[in-house]
Amino acid sequence: MSRLELRNLNKTFTPKVIPVKDISLSVEDGDVLSLLGPSGCGKSTILRMIAGLEQPTRGQVLIGDRDVTNERPGDRNIAMVFQSYALYPHLNVRENLRAGLKLKKVPTDEIEKRIAEVSEILGLDDLMHRKPGQLSGGQRQRVAVGRALVRRSDVFLLDEPLSNLDALLREHVRADLKQIFSVQKAPVVYVTHDQTEAMTLSTRVAVLNNGYLQQLDAPEQIYNHPANQFVAGFVGSPQMNLFTLACEGNYALLGDFKTPLPDLPTMPPQIVLGIRPEHVYLTKADMTATLKGKVFLVENLGMHNLVSVKVPNAKGDPIVLRLLLPPELWANRELSLTLVPEELHWFDVESGDSLVRQ
Template sequence: MLQIQNLNKTYTPKVIPVKDISLTVGDREFLTLLGPSGCGKSTALRLIAGLETPTHGRIIINEEDVTHKQPGDRNIAMVFQSYALYPHMSVYENLCSGLKLKKLPLEEMKQRVAEVSQVLGLDDLMHRRPAQLSGGQRQRVAVGRALVRRPSVFLLDEPLSNLDALLRERVRADLKQLFATQNAPVVYVTHDQTEAMTLSTKVAVLNDGYVQQLGKPEDIYNKPANIFVAGFVGSPQMNLLTLPCSDRSALLGDFKIPLSETLATLPSHIVLGIRPEHIQLARPDDTHTIRGRISLVENLGMHYLVSVRVQNQRSEILTLRVLLPSDRSGNSEEINLTLPPQHTHWFDVDTGNSLH
């Protein structure tokens, strides 16, 4: 088990990349630290690895406080974005490099390397050097070097970012199967939400050094804790519109959207969130519909991403982005939409927090 307690890293009073982060990652759990560039996720990983020293907080691995231990004394294995393979060594020598430092017996080293090589399909590459390998092959060697160590914790720092889109998809599937069989916590850093959603058992969304939300991938997607999480997770991005309120309804253009009965007080303004895939074409029997004019159609293959302009009597224009089936086309035409209540999210204008 990996425990992070009130972790903080301060460089200067104005540069604090990690602010009071507390997380627990259990056996066989796959935690992804997800967030934009500069949110503190890579710094948090370096603190766990021992490559940085925390200003405050504790790092505990298997009930042992390793906060001030050297990286080599923590029994962790790290996979870097740049692979960090030794260019003058063969694949076999790269896989053995960490085991030689631990002074393992030769036969045990050979056995561990053989097991990992078979799992990762490296048998035919053992005598090649990194310069003779493709990006995907180098990535497998980097992962293999971590696996042969049999560490207490696996750390991965954006390991797929240097791969092209098709290869990234294949390696991502391989990683999911591979780490499902490992008896150790995994901490994975990425800014790619697809990787976070497909690989993880838990996701921690970071921004400005803080954990904005921690939970299962489906909860992060379906129940965002605040406006940042709602806007960051999901592609196409969630619609987030600040609307005036009146008579227990939010006003989108000249159309009223009933507010949830769970709201204790009625604010003057509220932020509506709804994902493009959840907006539906209105049916004749729908009571709450929104009429707008299509201003842009983007062909995504299976779907069209349609931008719909909604205007009120004061000539204010709001834009909704909607995913429609590919058999629905048209430009500069009017369209009637409905927003299913079960898929609408409401956020506080001032704090950005969810009001559900």
């Protein structure tokens, strides 16, 4: 088994175009690492440098004990699954699975053994004689994954493999991939801009923005303890509420209410408060109201309504707060709301970094 390591990886196209800036991370055996971020953040460029399709400007790529930075893609023993499937249209499923192994001159009996194993894992037995044009999108994606698995590579790379699928099929194939990853033990690097894929498939998530690594952690840590304001706003659906608030003594001024600040070395004049919609509660008899506001927008999400509330603010325009509530008639209602201090996130106004270390 292998270990993938990136050391101070940098890619510079021009002085103003630097998609990857000194990225260092490692992916262990059995580890599924998702590179998550918006378009242009550098995640696909990192994947291409691991694969050998792009040459780093600086830094190293190591697989096991080998420095493969300057090796050709074919010499790295990696397998890659592309967004476009990249199947041979004139070959059937069995021939597509066999093609890469024949080029490597793997013995015929070994080829058939590997194909049988992968076919059982992916449920391809009934599709072996079909060509890609006779397959659905999800079936083609499973064949593309199977072609990577039969190679028994040191590292598996997947570049947004589900982005061409419709929402329902994407959910089904995502569940298939999670089971596949749990069976094979080689390091997996999975590129996606879809946070649901990253959170459900990964053992760890690397959040990227503008070429920099923002946070590398387990999915639950990324969600519950974001390292900075960018991670807090990017991960989570519906998006976290983020407000820049004035501070007065040991309190932040939220609308006409005061919210206690965490223990900080020095109290800043302003602070950024983050609250996830599911952590805003209707005030009950045993709770103390934190703020009050009027509903002005209700969005039906099925199991929940995403309710937008305008909170009066004596110092300017109303603050708009979004929260999740059970399906009811909420329009134009006045709500009394409660925030729990342990579920609030606090960020520095200048740097965006979290002010509460976990």
